[in-house]
Every structure is written in C-alpha cells, then in structure tokens.
Amino acid sequence: MSDRWYEKAVVYCLDIDSFADADGDGCGDIRGLIGRLDYLARLGINCLWLNPIHPSPGQDDGYDVTDFYNVDPRFGNLGDFAELLHEAGNRGIKVIIDLVVNHTSDKHPWFQSARKSADSPYRDWYVWSETAPADRNQGMVFPGEQAETWTYDRTAKLWYYHRFYKFQPDLNIKNPAVREEIKKICSFWLQLGVAGFRMDAVPFIIEETEPGNSDAPKDLAFLTELRQHVQWRKGDAVLLAEANVEPDQLVKFFGDDGGSGNRIHMLFDFMLNARLVLGLAREDPEPIIDALRDTPKLPEGGQWATFLRNHDEIDLSRLTADQRKDVFARFGPDENMQLYGRGIRRRLAPMLGNDRRWLELAYALQFSLRGTPVLRYGEEIGMGDDLSLDGRDAIRTPMQWSQLPNGGFTTADPKLLGRPVITGGEFGYETVNVTAQRHDTTSLLSWFERMIRTLREAPEVGCGTCSHVDVPAPRGVLVHRADDHTGTMLFVHNLGTEAGVVDLSSLAGEAEFPNDVLADQEYPEPGKLDAIRVEGHGYRWIRLRRTA
Ligand code: NOJ
Numbered sequence: 001m002s003d004r005w006y007e008k009a010v011v012y013c014l015d016i017d018s019f020a021d022a023d024g025d026g027c028g029d030i031r032g033l034i035g036r037l038d039y040l041a042r043l044g045i046n047c048l049w050l051n052p053i054h055p056s057p058g059q060d061d062g063y064d065v066t067d068f069y070n071v072d073p074r075f076g077n078l079g080d081f082a083e084l085l086h087e088a089g090n091r092g093i094k095v096i097i098d099l100v101v102n103h104t105s106d107k108h109p110w111f112q113s114a115r116k117s118a119d120s121p122y123r124d125w126y127v128w129s130e131t132a133p134a135d136r137n138q139g140m141v142f143p144g145e146q147a148e149t150w151t152y153d154r155t156a157k158l159w160y161y162h163r164f165y166k167f168q169p170d171l172n173i174k175n176p177a178v179r180e181e182i183k184k185i186c187s188f189w190l191q192l193g194v195a196g197f198r199m200d201a202v203p204f205i206i207e208e209t210e211p212g213n214s215d216a217p218k219d220l221a222f223l224t225e226l227r228q229h230v231q232w233r234k235g236d237a238v239l240l241a242e243a244n245v246e247p248d249q250l251v252k253f254f255g256d257d258g259g260s261g262n263r264i265h266m267l268f269d270f271m272l273n274a275r276l277v278l279g280l281a282r283e284d285p286e287p288i289i290d291a292l293r294d295t296p297k298l299p300e301g302g303q304w305a306t307f308l309r310n311h312d313e314i315d316l317s318r319l320t321a322d323q324r325k326d327v328f329a330r331f332g333p334d335e336n337m338q339l340y341g342r343g344i345r346r347r348l349a350p351m352l353g354n355d356r357r358w359l360e361l362a363y364a365l366q367f368s369l370r371g372t373p374v375l376r377y378g379e380e381i382g383m384g385d386d387l388s389l390d391g392r393d394a395i396r397t398p399m400q401w402s403q404l405p406n407g408g409f410t411t412a413d414p415k416l417l418g419r420p421v422i423t424g425g426e427f428g429y430e431t432v433n434v435t436a437q438r439h440d441t442t443s444l445l446s447w448f449e450r451m452i453r454t455l456r457e458a459p460e461v462g463c464g465t466c467s468h469v470d471v472p473a474p475r476g477v478l479v480h481r482a483d484d485h486t487g488t489m490l491f492v493h494n495l496g497t498e499a500g501v502v503d504l505s506s507l508a509g510e511a512e513f514p515n516d517v518l519a520d521q522e523y524p525e526p527g528k529l530d531a532i533r534v535e536g537h538g539y540r541w542i543r544l545r546r547t548a
Pocket of ligand 1: 060063100164200201242311312
C-alpha cells in the first residue's frame with residue numbers, strides 16, 4: 001500500500017481569522033483553532049491547510065505578506081503556532097500553510113528598501129522597468145479591481161511589476177538571492193513542523209518577467225530546485241500547488257519532460273472543478289467523463305487535489321462560452337453573484353438551493369473521484385454566503401458553531417468583526433450551526449463524518465486508478481470505478497432528478513458479494529451485479545472487491 005500520506009488525506013482548508021476566536025477580540029486566532037481540533041478530528045480530516053498566517057496589512061486576506069518568518073499577531077505568536085502543530089499532530093492531523101512567494105506586500109521592508117534606493121540590497125528582489133511597459137494593461141488577474149500589471153512608483157521613479165493587485169509587487173525569481181530566501185522560508189516552517197505548503201500562484205512565481213513581453217519564459221527548473229530542497233529538509237513534506245494553467249502545461253508542474261515527478265506533488269484540479277460544476281448545472285455527467293478521459297498520466301507520486309469550493313470565486317474561464325453561460329444561468333444568474341466575468345462568488349449550499357439531496361450527491365461525487373479531496377470550512381454544515389460583502393468576502397464569513405451570539409465564533413461586540421456572521425434566514429447561524437447538526441444523526445455534518453469514514457476504508461480512491469464505466473444508464477447517471485491492488489470500488493451517481501436503472505450486469509464476474517457502503521438511502525443490496533436502481537440525485541458506493 002502506498003505510504004504517501006497525501007494520497008490518503010482529506011484536507012480541510014480554513015482561514016484562522018474566520019474560524020474560532022479564543023480571546024474575544026473579534027478575530028479568530030490560533031488558540032481558538034486549537035480548541036476546535038477535536039471537532040476536526042471527529043469529522044475525520046487529517047490535513048489542515050491554513051490560509052496565510054503571516055503578518056499582513058490584510059488588503060488581500062493575508063495574501064500580501066510583510067514578514068514570512070512570523071505569524072500575524074492577531075492570530076497569536078510562534079509559540080501558539082508550535083502548540084497548534086503539536087496538538088494537531090496528537091490527533092493525527094498534519095498542517096500545511098500557504099506559501100505566498102510570488103509577491104510580497106508593498107509594505108514589506110524588502111520592497112520599502114528596494115523602492116528607496118538603487119543601492120538597496122533588495123532593489124533587484126523585485127521586477128522594474130525604466131519606461132512604461134507596452135503590455136502594462138495585459139494579464140490582470142483581477143480585471144475590474146486591478147487596472148494594470150505595471151505601476152509607476154514615484155519613490156523609485158521606476159515601474160514595478162505586479163501580476164495581482166498593485167500592493168503586491170512580484171518578487172524577481174531570476175535573482176538567486178530571492179530563490180535562496182524562498183528556500184529559507186520553507187526550511188523555517190518545516191523546522192517548526194509543518195507538513196508542507198500550499199503554494200500560491202505557482203505559474204507566476206516562475207515567470208521570468210520582462211517589460212513588454214507578455215509571454216515571459218517560465219523557469220520550471222526552480223520547482224525542481226525547491227522540491228529537492230524541501231524533500232531534503234523533510235522527506236515526507238508535500239507541495240500542493242495552485243497552477244491554473246492550460247491542461248497541456250499541467251504535467252510539467254509535476255515533473256520534467258521525462259515524467260519523473262520531481263517537482264510539485266499535488267496540483268489543484270481546476271479543470272475538474274469547472275467541469276464538476278458544469279455537470280451539476282446541466283445534470284449531465286458528460287463533462288466529468290471528458291475530464292476523466294482527458295486527465296494526463298501523472299508521474300509517480302503525482303496527485304490531484306479535488307475541490308468544489310475554495311476561498312476564491314469558482315473559476316469558469318476554461319469552459320467554453322456556452323458552458324459558462326449554462327453555469328451562470330443555473331448557479332449565478334444575478335450579476336452580484338458573478339466576479340471578474342469568469343466566476344461565481346457563492347458557496348455551494350446556496351448554489352444548490354440548499355437541497356440536501358443535491359448537496360450529498362455533489363460531495364459524494366467529489367470525494368469519489370481520483371485524487372485527494374479538499375474541503376473548505378463550513379461546507380460540512382452547508383454554510384451560506386453574504387452577497388452584501390465585497391468580492392470574495394461573500395464566502396469568507398465566520399464559522400457558525402452554535403446558536404450563541406455571533407454563532408459562537410466570538411464573544412466580541414459584533415461591530416468588532418472583520419466580516420459579520422451570517423444572521424437570520426435559511427443560512428443564518430441560528431439555523432445552520434455545528435452544535436445543532438452534531439446532535440442530529442441525520443444532519444449534513446453527521447453525513448460528512450460517515451462519508452469521510454467510508455472513504456478511509458477505500459484507499460483505492462486516493463491511490464488507485466479512476467475510470468468511467470460505460471454501461472447502460474440514464475442520461476444523468478455517472479458510473480465510475482477506482483482500482484488498485486487493495487481492491488475495487490464502483491460508484492453510481494445520478495446528477496439528474498429522475499430515478500433510473502443502471503445495468504451493471506457486464507461487471508457481474510467482478511464481485512462475489514457486492515455491497516453498498518454508502519448510499520443516499522437504503523436500497524435492496526445489489527447481491528449480484530445486475531440492474532440496480534438509483535433515485536434522482538441518488539448515489540451508491542459499491543464495494544466490489546477487497547484484498548486482504
Ligand atoms: C491566489 C489566491 O488563492 C488568492 O486568494 C489571492 O488573492 C491570489 N493568489 C494572490 O495571492
């Protein structure tokens with residue numbers, strides 16, 4: 001059996017400031033998170049991904065760092081962080097942190113020094129141009145919120161490059177000192193005990209930017225260099241990258257052209273994410289079947305990270321215009337639900353009309369597809385969004401723990417909160433909260449606990465192959481299977497609302513005692529593989545084979 005822990009992990013992503021506040025100042029903190037580790041252990045997750053933890057002016061929710069060697073004082077101190085690692089470790093939970101090294105905050109002492117003098121040792125840590133680059137109005141990641149990618153700095157009397165907001169100047173990866181610093185940052189946190197990094201904006205980190213060249217070369221070799229360094233410092237450390245690039249480019253991020261898996265271990269599967277959402281919108285598994293078919297072969301040790309929602313908008317930019325139109329029509333019909341013309345700034349529960357059957361179907365499907373599932377805080381209780389907040393803040397409201405004021409997130413005066421707790425209505429904390437769902441064995445939270453436990457008994461999902469099974473089935477039904485030397489699981493998911501019958505008789509020889517290990521309701525046991533029924537939005541996880 002594979003002993004690569006990340007292939008069998010269930011990752012839970014959270015932002016410390018929105019999770020749990022122990023000191024009552026209105027901002028979540030590390031001690032608050034430590035107090036909730038038992039909750040996370042019971043849920044069954046075994047890897048935490050923390051959104052940026054470093055000191056930051058907070059202009060991009062922490063993705064604008066001013067000190068890579070510390071934790072944001074609002075969250076606690078390094079002692080608290082070491083305590084968190086220890087307590088999480090006691091519960092079998094590994095911790096990975098966001099590594100945001102494409103850029104710094106413009107308030108970072110490096111940039112402040114760099115802009116002030118041509119003699120600053122940090123001047124060449126950033127990317128400058130003496131003249132206005134012709135391509136300065138191209139390549140914005142946040143169109144509408146970001147006017148350009150080069151901004152004139154009056155102090156330096158030069159233009160500086162920023163792939164993201166103008167307060168996020170890009171670091172210059174061509175500079176060996178920058179490369180060494182990034183490695184030193186990794187070493188520091190590995191030494192403290194993190195299990196790896198979620199690397200932000202990887203295609204941009206390796207961009208060898210030149211003014212006027214909007215198609216700058218990419219230094220993929222830096223990823224090899226970084227992987228070697230990280231692996232040497234901590235053998236089982238993992239790099240999980242955000243690299244939302246063209247599908248034919250993806251494999252290079254895993255390893256060099258020989259396919260040797262010597263770069264990033266795990267990549268978020270953005271393509272699958274968009275196609276999952278399209279499949280749900282159209283009630284049609286075809287886009288998912290396409291995604292499984294088009295998945296490039298990964299090098300040894302390469303792994304996908306699957307997700308339905310993350311802390312950003314759902315990015316639909318890699319869908320065709322027609323596909324995008326269908327997703328917007330179904331899940332983001334109001335302009336206020338859309339972002340940057342390419343995405344949806346909603347949580348999944350409101351997108352799916354808070355329909356419990358539909359939600360189960362969606363998550364059962366995500367967790368059954370190849371790769372390591374990533375869940376974002378609040379998804380397990382079906383939290384909603386707050387579209388009155390700006391941009392991506394709509395989906396970053398505090399965790400809803402109980403019916404206590406502020407949903408039990410904090411005892412502070414609500415006026416002190418950075419983002420308000422969702423209050424009242426279908427998704428308010430009075431209705432949607434952990435405590436209520438914990439007492440209810442039929443709740444979504446209880447279902448997630450069961451589902452994750454079941455997944456734990458099916459290592460072939462994370463470690464094995466995943467393929468579409470072409471059998472007679474109604475239009476909305478996806479049948480797929482996961483195989484490895486430990487066994488085989490068969491999955492039937494009905495994306496449509498009509499019940500139907502799936503003919504599994506061609507697989508009859510494969511299982512002596514097939515049985516449902518997870519399903520939307522009690523079905524007559526398959527007993528043998530034959531015609532089986534699946535309800536609208538129903539699903540059946542069937543174990544076919546298990547080797548001792
Ligand atoms: C990607 C992150 O997911 C996003 O939240 C952030 O704004 C940008 N990178 C810039 O760091």
